[in-house]
Amino acid sequence: MNDRAILWIWLQDCIGFANAKTRAMFDFFEKPEDIVVSDEKVLRDSGIFTEHSIYKILQKDFRYAKKVYTDCMNMNYGILTLFDSKYPRKLKELADCPLLLYVEGEMPDTEMNYTAIVGSRYASAESRKYAFDIAAGLALNDIVVVSGGADGIDTAAHKGSLSCGGKTVCVMGCGLNYNYLLKNLPMRKEIAQTGAVISEYPPYMSAQKHTFVQRNRIIAGISDCTLVVQAGSASGSLKTSSKAFELKRKVFFIEGCQHDEKFTGSNALKEHGAESVTTHADILDWYKRAGYITKEYPALEKIVSAEKKTEEKKPEKENFHAEDNKILQEQLTENAFMVYHTISDVPADSDDISNQTGLSAQNVKSALTELEIMGLIEGAAGRGYIRK
Numbered sequence: 001m002n003d004r005a006i007l008w009i010w011l012q013d014c015i016g017f018a019n020a021k022t023r024a025m026f027d028f029f030e031k032p033e034d035i036v037v038s039d040e041k042v043l044r045d046s047g048i049f050t051e052h053s054i055y056k057i058l059q060k061d062f063r064y065a066k067k068v069y070t071d072c073m074n075m076n077y078g079i080l081t082l083f084d085s086k087y088p089r090k091l092k093e094l095a096d097c098p099l100l101l102y103v104e105g106e107m108p109d110t111e112m113n114y115t116a117i118v119g120s121r122y123a124s125a126e127s128r129k130y131a132f133d134i135a136a137g138l139a140l141n142d143i144v145v146v147s148g149g150a151d152g153i154d155t156a157a158h159k160g161s162l163s164c165g166g167k168t169v170c171v172m173g174c175g176l177n178y179n180y181l182l183k184n185l186p187m188r189k190e191i192a193q194t195g196a197v198i199s200e201y202p203p204y205m206s207a208q209k210h211t212f213v214q215r216n217r218i219i220a221g222i223s224d225c226t227l228v229v230q231a232g233s234a235s236g237s238l239k240t241s242s243k244a245f246e247l248k249r250k251v252f253f254i255e256g257c258q259h260d261e262k263f264t265g266s267n268a269l270k271e272h273g274a275e276s277v278t279t280h281a282d283i284l285d286w287y288k289r290a291g292y293i294t295k296e297y298p299a300l301e302k303i304v305s306a307e308k309k310t311e312e313k314k315p316e317k318e319n320f321h322a323e324d325n326k327i328l329q330e331q332l333t334e335n336a337f338m339v340y341h342t343i344s345d346v347p348a349d350s351d352d353i354s355n356q357t358g359l360s361a362q363n364v365k366s367a368l369t370e371l372e373i374m375g376l377i378e379g380a381a382g383r384g385y386i387r388k
Helices: 003-015 022-028 032-036 040-045 051-059 063-074 089-093 125-140 153-162 182-194 209-221 237-246 261-272 280-289 306-312 322-331 334-340 350-357 361-373
Strands: 078-081 100-105 113-118 143-147 168-171 196-199 225-228 250-253 377-379 385-387
Touching (some): 003 078, 003 100, 113 125, 113 209, 125 143, 125 153, 125 280, 143 153, 153 168, 153 182, 168 209, 209 237, 225 237, 225 261, 225 280, 237 250, 334 350, 334 361
Parallel strands (some): 113 225, 143 168, 225 250
Antiparallel strands (some): 078 100, 100 196
16 A cells, blocks of 8 residues: 555645645645644644644544545556656646646656647537647647546547547546546547546545636646637636636637627637637747747648548538538538548448548548537447438
């Protein structure tokens, strides 16, 4: 049994989550062991702990912490503590940084660049496509995409990164083993294969309104910059951008119609110094100007592989109105547009689509993900894909 990990779990439970004096605690005490052996006078004189925290510390009851640790080991969850070398270095800048993170998968190298992409759960198809495409472009440039695993923009961002083999981090507003948004469970499992699903909460802790607010500070805290794709005036993603501003991190936004209330919050970010962007290249330019990136990386077009020549093979034409076809062509990538015309009301699996279009399995997977996010296709009970 890892006594040190248990100690961190115990201490986090004693002081509570998102404690504003977390970082100050280790300006006063050198290590958590010093807190365990301190008497009431030392704890009180430090000016760090509440009466409730002092009471819990003095009780020295480690039973709950031991159970949490055992559960994590049984479920193969990692535990990163504040003093761990793999703990996100930028997250330590938060005064209320978590004492520990529970991890499914493995956190990407802390020296990599991290970009948060957040926005509305009820985002438009166009906004979801922005999130997907920008995430894909950033992932191809070795940038870790961070989001919150929710519907809408979060899902589009995670899937955009996954579509081209990128690393993405999903920050949960509940415990890793809590039954949150079960339809996204397969996506979270895929994220954990190359990146990480993380939480500051013990595995079974439920999702509540305040836990999502607390979660948002972690999304901003581990990221070099934050992109808000679509947000109304009361959107939770504005909490993320607010924390990014507070940390003096760069904030970007996708500009929406000035008269559309679904963009009121994100459009207002410009007044606070946020920069409007339209593609991943705009964010990469900032990374270069800020000195984060000093070498040239591939462009988004690398999603289309060397098999480009075979893509000229066109699928059989369907019965579409010319105007609808033109709109789709403008909204979709070339591969997704081709794949869409291959799918009908008869289920087709990825192998069928690959054979008909001449696209590689990876390109078909990317196109199918894009079409699902756009709400144009759906899975047919494990028998392939059909149009909605």
